[in-house]
Amino acid sequence: xxxTKNPKSLHNYTMMPFFIIGISAFVxxxxxLLAPEPWLLDESANIVLLGTSYENLFAEGINENLPSxxxxxxxxxxxxxxxxxxxxxxxxxVTRLGSQISRLVIQTTYFIGLLGITVILFIFxxxxxxxxxxxxxxxxxxxxxxxxIKLNKYDY
Numbered sequence: 432x433x434x435t436k437n438p439k440s441l442h443n444y445t446m447m448p449f450f451i452i453g454i455s456a457f458v459x460x461x462x463x464l465l466a467p468e469p470w471l472l473d474e475s476a477n478i479v480l481l482g483t484s485y486e487n488l489f490a491e492g493i494n495e496n497l498p499s500x501x502x503x504x505x506x507x508x509x510x511x512x513x514x515x516x517x518x519x520x521x522x523x524x525v526t527r528l529g530s531q532i533s534r535l536v537i538q539t540t541y542f543i544g545l546l547g548i549t550v551i552l553f554i555f556x557x558x559x560x561x562x563x564x565x566x567x568x569x570x571x572x573x574x575x576x577x578x579x580i581k582l583n584k585y586d587y
Contacts, residue, residue: 460513
């Protein structure tokens with residue numbers, strides 16, 4: 432349990448979730464960068480969304496370049512997610528989330544982002560394993576916000 436009487440403990444519980452989020456995003460992005468067919472990382476959810484298998488989709492003559500296109504999109508997405516992870520880690524490291532404004536900026540930014548991602552996941556691909564990652568990110572965010580609110584009374 433979080434010790435709400437110790438500002439150092441509160442600060443750690445405010446900051447560490449964003450270190451974890453940043454590192455997780457960085458690693459996940461590299462997963463998309465290194466996978467030979469990155470669209471297969473979420474194959475079951477994509478098949479449900481597409482309404483057909485990849486074999487059927489790629490068998491059509493008009494889709495002969497689709498695997499290359501999907502690889503390009505997922506590589507771009509991998510770089511983007513890795514960059515977000517590095518920015519999150521870097522912002523958290525540099526600011527240490529030591530001021531109320533630094534906490535408010537990152538927590539609000541992630542609230543908006545997580546809300547959008549949650550809507551997309553639950554409307555379009557609720558069977559995706561990324562739903563569990565999303566729940567984990569919300570838990571990290573909630574821990575940070577709770578500790579940050581308690582930490583505000585120690586700010587000068």
